[in-house]
Amino acid sequence: MTRQQNTESTADSTALLTALEGRDCRHCVAGTLVRTQYKGNLAVCCPACETPQAQLW
Numbered sequence: 001m002t003r004q005q006n007t008e009s010t011a012d013s014t015a016l017l018t019a020l021e022g023r024d025c026r027h028c029v030a031g032t033l034v035r036t037q038y039k040g041n042l043a044v045c046c047p048a049c050e051t052p053q054a055q056l057w
């Protein structure tokens with residue numbers, strides 16, 4: 001069986017950020033990732049070390 005995948009929509013990109021939101025930061029032990037804006041782009045950042053984990057251009 002072959003499944004069709006819809007991986008190229010902006011909705012999926014937003015879902016990626018949503019999926020990362022609330023995860024533990026990979027760069028420090030204190031941070032939990034939150035959805036924010038980084039340099040005008042939608043992004044997921046750690047508020048503790050301020051490292052962006054993912055962002056949409």
Ligand SMILES: [Zn+2]
Pocket residue numbers: 025026027028029030031046047048049050051
């Ligand atoms: Zn961090």
